[in-house]
Ligand SMILES: Nc1ncnc2c1ncn2[C@@H]1O[C@H](COP(=O)(O)OP(=O)(O)O)[C@@H](O)[C@H]1O
């Protein structure tokens with residue numbers, strides 16, 4: 001049997017760029033990545049199309065009173081009806097990206113090949129963002145285009161990309177989706193559990209804001225504005241759970257703060273803990 | 276070369292590795308032997324920085340592993356063959372690992388071929404048998420031609436062919452001047468492969484010597500079992516300095532301190548009959564068991580029939 005090492009291989013210093021390349025190979029060679037991303041696109045465009053059709057009255061809510069249920073949402077809100085669900089799904093995808101190697105123990109190989117461990121978090125985040133950004137653009141712009149097409153064809157009001165605030169809210173939605181994916185990744189890495197991370201994402205984006213605004217006195221509103229979902233509502237202008245009184249810029253800064261804080265936490269944790 | 280300096284790891288109150296100091300030299304195969312729970316895996320994990328030592332240091336070629344320039348080219352580690360993302364193909368698994376040090380398709384194909392996985396490299400790793408998984412783990416360890424190889428129980432799950440293959444492979448790697456450390460809880464595996472033995476029990480080093488010295492220090496070397504109808508006449512002729520004879524049953528005894536050819540020659544010189552002359556390595560296994568007896572963590576208990 002011929003064995004091993006006939007000719008020397010040329011190796012190079014391990015670097016962050018090579019780490020990102022490695023994580024990029026990992027992301028694109030898992031079928032679940034593509035299934036998950038396709039689902040995000042389908043949900044955004046599908047819900048947008050369905051909501052637009054319902055708003056025109058051509059599809060009615062069988063359980064409702066026959067009136068168009070999305071009439072009050074405005075054309076942009078109608079187009080982005082799938083946003084809440086897509087955000088949760090993206091959080092799940094991020095959680096998988098951050099925690100799945102702890103389930104398979106592949107993380108041991110990852111950390112041995114990248115022993116400067118902060119690079120693991122940064123490289124995984126970069127690789128995830130590399131697929132999340134185009135996906136979110138396709139999903140959000142696709143939902144907008146399809147919904148406006150349906151609304152316009154039926155003589156309903158539409159908004160143009162050049163209208164005030166439309167493009168910025170759509171891009172805001174793209175940014176929110178990408179941010180939630182990275183938040184999920186950092187949580188997944190911190191908690192080392194896909195299920196735990198998904199639970200935290202759902203709880204943090206959906207349950208906590210709803211419960212808190214229902215149960216806490218109004219004096220807490222200022223604090224609740226700092227939840228990721230409320231912060232995002234300031235620049236997506238889609239009724240995310242919570243609602244917002246922050247300016248778009250302040251909301252974006254708060255959300256970025258969350259990403260930076262969780263990423264820093266994930267980096268510290270991966271350095272401190274045994275793998 | 277691997278240098279361990281009072282390496283210690285505690286998990287809470289439990290001391291898994293207790294002040295191990297040793298130098299693992301290049302050019303030979305060092306066997307890391309000890310019963311389950313002795314601390315072999317923990318030690319190897321500390322060498323590549325997966326576990327942080329509670330105290331002490333582990334250096335690879337003079338550096339802390341985390342400070343090495345091209346980690347994958349420094350140390351090839353097979354610590355857990357199952358630690359692979361099952362959804363990814365074997366080829367893509369290796370491509371992803373290799374990318375961290377700029378290794379690409381060509382080398383990945385070479386390594387796949389050398390471990391005999393080319394035909395199944397497109398299949399998701401979760402479809403692999405234990406033996407195929409071990410081969411994939413070895414492929415990953417060899418990917419960047421590392422100077423140092425760490426293999427934690429690599430023979431587990433391999434068939435006879437696979438074991439033979441690993442033995443040849445490790446021999447070549449050592450002959451090439453690389454440092455090879457492989458662990459096992461079975462002396463029978465080690466005596467086939469290793470040149471040098473580090474025996475540990477309950478986190479401490481019990482022996483650190485060449486296989487040859489280990490054999491000699493542990494009860495006078497290997498024994499030869501002699502079966503002869505003339506045992507009563509033969510035995511006195513074999514006696515001498517450093518020779519021990521143990522009679523097991525009439526006509527059958529065990530000789531330490533003389534080789535089988537010597538015994539055969541003496542017998543034929545006196546026209547004595549020999550029916551059986553069997554060199555045994557049993558003493559090695561016995562010595563190991565005696566050495567580690569006191570340090571076995573979970574001694575097996577025999578369940579009494581009700
Ligand atoms: N992560 C851990 N937490 C607590 N105890 C551990 C951990 N890893 C290993 N141990 C304990 O440390 C001891 C040594 O384990 P290990 O290094 O796996 O032994 P070996 O590889 O020789 O079988 C065992 O008693 C084991 O139970």
Ligand SMILES: [Mg+2]
Nearest residue numbers: 315316317427
């Ligand atoms: Mg072990």
